[in-house]
Amino acid sequence: MPKVMGSLATHREQVRERVFAALREQLYHRGFETVTLSGIAAAAGVGRTALYNHFPDRQALLVAFVEAEAARYVDDLDAALATADGPRERLAVFARMQLRRLAEFHLPPGQALAGALDPQAYRRIAAHADPIGDRLATILADGAADGSMAADAPAVLAAMVSAALSGRRIVEVPPAELDSTVEAAVSAVLRMVAPSN
Template identity: 60%
Template structure:
């Protein structure tokens, strides 16, 4: 019988998921989605194949579970960071920074490629996690417009344009020492694009 990690079966399952997700996160960054295999994840996480398949029957279920876990943590991180900024333009700048830093951390395929790699139901589950993030952006834009800091443009036009710009990997595919400079350039671009020339100093997060 496999050794139980923690004091209960539920703690064991969570500990295994944390271990597997840590390995997957590293492999996504180092190798990319296409090169990831369940056998490779299991070996690096110190799990037998049977134990791995008991938790994640296939690569698709692993990816969906990982994205759901990461998205939940990220949405909370995003809310805390944005709520900690009083100025609405500063909130938008913080939103852009976080989105790009997360993009730099993970090597998931872009939306179209991910859609083709997953079954429709699985892709819809992953896509659903973008809704709270989009909602946060909508709130920021509305707050800035109400304060007279941005033109009162249609958010249904602005939001897809901003999110498309922040999903472009070329922005963050730079040497590590150039990443912050690239992100700050993107912040200035988005602020100008939505109708303000204001910029904000980089805020540690």
Template identity: 75%
Template sequence: MPKVIGGSLVAHRGEVRARVFAALREQLYERGFGSVTLSRVAAAAGVGRTSIYNHFPDRQSLLVAFVEHEAQRYVSDLDAGMRAAGSPTERLAVFARMQLQRLSEFHLPPGQALAGALDPSAYRRIAAHADPITGRLAAIVADGVAAGEMAAGDPDVLVAMVSAALSARQIVDVPADELPASIESAVAVVRRMVSADGVAGSL
């Protein structure tokens, strides 16, 4: 019988998932999803292969569970960060910084490639986690237009343009010591992109 970690089955399950997700996060960062295997993740997490298969029958189910976990944590952090901001433009800057930082830490294939690597149901579950993020961006843009801070017009176009800009890996695929400056440069561009007068303003 596998050793129970944490003194109870509930605690054991939580600890196994935490270890597995930490190991997967590191392997995604170092190698990308294409090289991920359950046995490699289990070894890095210090759990038995039987244990990981009890939780995740294949690498697709592991990735879906990981993305769901990370999305919940990220949305919570994003909401907290935006609550501390003032104007819609300031909220947009927080949103953009956090999105780019998250992009720098996630090494999943782009949408079409990921769709090819996963079965349709798994891909739909992962893609669904973009909806709350897009909804928050849409709310920022709507508030910015209403406040006269952002360009009037079709808000859906602004949201699409900002989303595309914040998914550009060229911004974050830079040496670690250059990442903060690259992110700030991109934030300034995004602010200028949506500005009602075309001026980014102070960061």
């Protein structure tokens, strides 16, 4: 790649990272409903025209942000799961990471997000849950196969675990209590999937 093209690609990536950092901060403190492209441009230190060249509207910005964050998260999740020993430990790692992620990000819940975005944008964002759900299904199937987890109704069990790990109230605690709260929730999830005697 010629030097000019490489520099341009590097510059574009740096702009995207600054914009995503500004969006992350605003989502955390104020929520998506308050996000404006002009506010993101100002916070990221980029011109509004430059921002519009990357993202024509705030929905496109949110979709691109979620796609980038989801790809990074799945890579981190896979790396963490690879170090875990057995399905129960992998489920504990999965649950811990899901809850930590929930504590860090403040996107509106599914129904509210669906109302804030057009259907196509919402479908693109929702599709990024698929690889995460696939990891959970594999963990539960492996646990059922080795007898360490319940084997009946795997789809129901996966839905129950997903629901348990998406409750924002679990992680809306003072920072000093987050570690113990997450560990209590992880223990509850492990009990939920235990095989019946």
